[in-house]
Structures are given as C-alpha cells and as structure tokens.
Amino acid sequence: MKIGLLGGTGIEGKGIALRFAAAGAEVVVGSRSEERARAASEECNAALGRAQVRGLRNLEMLAWSDLVFLTVPSQHAMEAVKAHRNDIPSGKVLVDVTVPLRFDKGRPTYLEAEEGSNSESIARLLPATVPVVGAFKTIPAHLLAELESPLECDLFVCGDDPEAKEKVMRAGSMIPTLRPVDAGPLSSARTLERMTVLAIHLNRHYKKKGARYKIVGLD
Amino acid sequence: MKIGLLGGTGIEGKGIALRFAAAGAEVVVGSRSEERARAASEECNAALGRAQVRGLRNLEMLAWSDLVFLTVPSQHAMEAVKAHRNDIPSGKVLVDVTVPLRFDKGRPTYLEAEEGSNSESIARLLPATVPVVGAFKTIPAHLLAELESPLECDLFVCGDDPEAKEKVMRAGSMIPTLRPVDAGPLSSARTLERMTVLAIHLNRHYKKKGARYKIVGLD
Numbered sequence: 001m002k003i004g005l006l007g008g009t010g011i012e013g014k015g016i017a018l019r020f021a022a023a024g025a026e027v028v029v030g031s032r033s034e035e036r037a038r039a040a041s042e043e044c045n046a047a048l049g050r051a052q053v054r055g056l057r058n059l060e061m062l063a064w065s066d067l068v069f070l071t072v073p074s075q076h077a078m079e080a081v082k083a084h085r086n087d088i089p090s091g092k093v094l095v096d097v098t099v100p101l102r103f104d105k106g107r108p109t110y111l112e113a114e115e116g117s118n119s120e121s122i123a124r125l126l127p128a129t130v131p132v133v134g135a136f137k138t139i140p141a142h143l144l145a146e147l148e149s150p151l152e153c154d155l156f157v158c159g160d161d162p163e164a165k166e167k168v169m170r171a172g173s174m175i176p177t178l179r180p181v182d183a184g185p186l187s188s189a190r191t192l193e194r195m196t197v198l199a200i201h202l203n204r205h206y207k208k209k210g211a212r213y214k215i216v217g218l219d
Numbered sequence: 220m221k222i223g224l225l226g227g228t229g230i231e232g233k234g235i236a237l238r239f240a241a242a243g244a245e246v247v248v249g250s251r252s253e254e255r256a257r258a259a260s261e262e263c264n265a266a267l268g269r270a271q272v273r274g275l276r277n278l279e280m281l282a283w284s285d286l287v288f289l290t291v292p293s294q295h296a297m298e299a300v301k302a303h304r305n306d307i308p309s310g311k312v313l314v315d316v317t318v319p320l321r322f323d324k325g326r327p328t329y330l331e332a333e334e335g336s337n338s339e340s341i342a343r344l345l346p347a348t349v350p351v352v353g354a355f356k357t358i359p360a361h362l363l364a365e366l367e368s369p370l371e372c373d374l375f376v377c378g379d380d381p382e383a384k385e386k387v388m389r390a391g392s393m394i395p396t397l398r399p400v401d402a403g404p405l406s407s408a409r410t411l412e413r414m415t416v417l418a419i420h421l422n423r424h425y426k427k428k429g430a431r432y433k434i435v436g437l438d
Contacts, residue, residue: 110409110410152435153435153436156417181421182421183420183421184417184420184424188417188420190329191410191414194409195414198403198410198411201402201407202434202437210436212434212436213433213435214432214433214434215418215432215433216433217429217431218425218427218430
C-alpha cells in the first residue's frame with residue numbers, strides 16, 4: 001500500500017506517515033517544496049530508526065501514491081485541493097483528515113457550513129474519478145506522532161465509494177491497536193468532524209491530551 | 220435524587236426509570252394518563268422485583284421531581300415541552316434525551332435544523348428558570364432497559380447551566396459502569412445527537428444492537 005501525504009510537513013502529516021511507516025507501508029511525504037518534503041521525511045526516518053519515508057514534491061507524490069492523505073491545516077484544505085484537482089490520477093483515493101474549527105481563547109468551535117462537512121465540500125471540488133474518504137479525523141495528531149503510545153481506539157472511515165472506503169479501512173488495519181470502523185456515507189463526516197471538536201473540549205476540560213473514541217458493543 | 224420522566228411510558232422512559240431505580244433513586248413515571256403511568260411503573264417494578272417506581276400524571280410528576288427527563292418520542296418533544304412549559308416549577312432541571320431522526324428503509328438520517336440541536340430548540344421554549352441539560356442521547360434505550368447488561372460506556376452531559384449539568388452528572392454516577400463526562404455547552408447536543416445516528420448506523424452495518432461510546436485517554 002503506497003501512502004502519500006498532500007502537504008505532509010505538519011504534525012498531522014508526520015503522525016500519519018510515522019504510523020503507516022512503522023506498520024511497514026511505503027510512505028511519501030509531499031510538499032510544495034522538495035526541500036521541506038525531504039526535511040520532513042528525514043525527521044520521520046530519525047524517529048523510525050530507518051530510512052523508510054521519502055520526501056517528494058506534491059506532483060510526484062500524487063503520481064506515485066495509492067492513497068493520498070490530505071494533511072494540510074484545515075483552513076488551507078480547499079485551496080490545496082483546488083490547486084491539485086487536475087493532478088490526481090483517476091483511481092487514486094483522497095483521504096480527508098481535516099476538521100474545520102476555530103479557537104476562541106482556547107475554546108474550540110466547529111465551523112458549521114451549510115454545504116455540510118469539509119469532506120463533502122472537498123468531494124465536490126474533485127472529479128468523480130477521485131473518490132473522497134473521510135478518516136483519521138477523530139484521532140489526535142500529536143498522539144499519532146508518538147509512536148510509543150498505543151492508539152487503542154477506533155478509526156472511523158466514511159465515504160460514498162465502497163471500494164475506496166474498503167481500501168482505507170484495509171490500510172488502517174495495518175496500524176496496531178487501531179480498529180477501522182465503517183462509519184457510513186461521506187455525510188457522516190458531519191458527525192466525525194464535530195466529534196473531534198468534542199474530544200478537544202474534553203482534553204481541555206479534563207486537562208488531558210489524547211481523548212479519542214472507542215465504540216463499545218461492536219465485538 | 221428524585222427522578223421524573225415526562226412521557227415515560229415508552230422504551231426510553233422505561234430504560235432510564237429502571238437504571239435509576241436499580242441504583243436506589245426515587246423514580247416517578249409521568250404520563251398524560253394516570254392509568255398508563257401506573258401500568259408503566261408496574262412493569263418497571265416487576266423487572267426490579269420490588270415496588271420502587273411510581274406512576275403519576277405529568278403535572279404531579281413535575282411538581283415532585285428534581286430532574287425531569289424528557290422521554291417522549293422525539294417527534295413529540297416540542298409539543299410535550301410546549302404543553303408543560305408553565306407547569307415546571309423553577310429550579311427543576313429538564314434533561315433532554317431526544318434525538319431527531321428519520322428512518323428511510325431502515326437507514327437512519329439526522330434531521331438537521333437551522334436552529335441547531337433538539338436540546339437547544341427545547342431550551343428556547345422554556346423559561347430561563349428551568350435549565351435544559353442534554354444527556355443519555357447516545358445510550359441505546361433497549362440496553363438501558365436490560366438491567367442485566369452492563370453499560371460500560373460514557374454518559375455525555377451538556378448544558379449551559381453548570382449547576383444543572385453537575386446535578387445530572389451526579390445522578391448519572393449512581394448507575395454502575397456508566398461514566399458521566401462533561402461534554403460542554405448545550406450546543407454540544409449537535410454533536411451528541413449526530414453521534415446517536417452514527418451508532419445506529421454501526422448497529423445496522425455490523426448487525427449489532429448496543430453500539431455506544433467510550434472516550435479513551437481521559438483516565
């Protein structure tokens with residue numbers, strides 16, 4: 001499974017790159033700048049203790065990957081997708097991990113949009129040949145980046161293309177103690193994005209950092 | 220703690236009545252009809268093996284209770300609150316457990332409203348002297364009604380009145396293996412109501428009945 005990260009030089013990209021690389025997947029960090037992509041990949045390899053993550057410019061990463069994770073900060077998500085809408089070869093899957101939120105004095109607020117979730121807005125920007133899957137939204141980025149911390153939670157995966165969703169779930173199942181869960185259609189991202197804001201609220205209220213979700217009663 | 224149920228003769232009311240009564244709380248099932256209230260309370264007492272739940276007309280239940288749980292079917296919630304808006308003595312807390320959803324061929328859909336969540340709409344109907352708290356939304360009603368099944372999940376409690384929220388959390392902590400969690404302001408009901416729809420989807424997809432939530436990383 002070839003995992004690419006579109007705008008993968010931030011904490012979210014690093015976390016996802018590290019978890020997949022540690023699980024044995026081939027990973028490429030993409031960036032507008034080849035230099036920044038390389039620097040981020042070297043940081044990952046230092047944490048992994050082996051050279052397994054590569055850095056490429058976004059265009060080359062897009063051509064290489066099977067699954068492309070959109071890991072730019074959420075306020076740049078639309079812009080990044082618009083910039084690359086014609087560069088993503090058909091058959092690739094775009095995995096949207098972004099959550100549109102705002103902080104007011106540390107308090108998180110979900111940025112509600114009439115059109116629905118961020119994932120749905122992104123899907124409308126892309127040609128039908130590039131299915132969008134929402135995933136990893138509810139898992140704290142900094143926790144993903146701490147390889148020594150077990151995740152022990154659920155990976156909610158939503159999307160309207162069953163095959164694309166299945167691919168992302170299969171990829172997610174490589175990561176130890178993470179359980180992929182089929183969260184239904186892409187519109188479920190409306191729920192998942194809000195759940196992230198709730199988790200951040202819980203972290204703040206209970207002075208924790210890694211609040212995340214596990215469904216009871218599925219076994 | 221005096222627990223009352225407004226329109227408590229359905230499965231949701233029965234489940235909440237049973238869990239609180241089993242935990243030692245005083246419980247009154249309210250209904251428009253005294254006869255139906257009594258029948259529902261007798262059903263609860265039969266399940267409990269002792270006479271601990273009483274049935275009263277809604278008006279008398281409202282005068283007696285500390286916490287009033289709104290347990291009518293969600294499509295009747297507004298109507299029930301409107302009918303009793305002037306009958307709830309100040310200082311009582313209304314606990315909204317309803318989730319507005321629709322089923323299309325078994326598929327659950329959340330009924331989005333511009334005004335936000337059901338809990339927020341209900342709060343706007345009531346005088347400021349009766350705070351509204353959202354809780355128990357994500358816990359399956361039929362599971363609450365099966366006293367022999369441990370809940371082993373979180374009770375998300377949201378509201379804008381800290382004292383009222385605290386009262387509901389304290390009440391919830393009486394129920395074994397249920398962990399009350401402060402889910403923030405009443406607007407968090409937008410998240411919690413959608414989480415219920417997601418849990419119903421998961422039940423349907425995985426052929427289960429009791430999907431519910433537990434936050435990892437709070438201990």
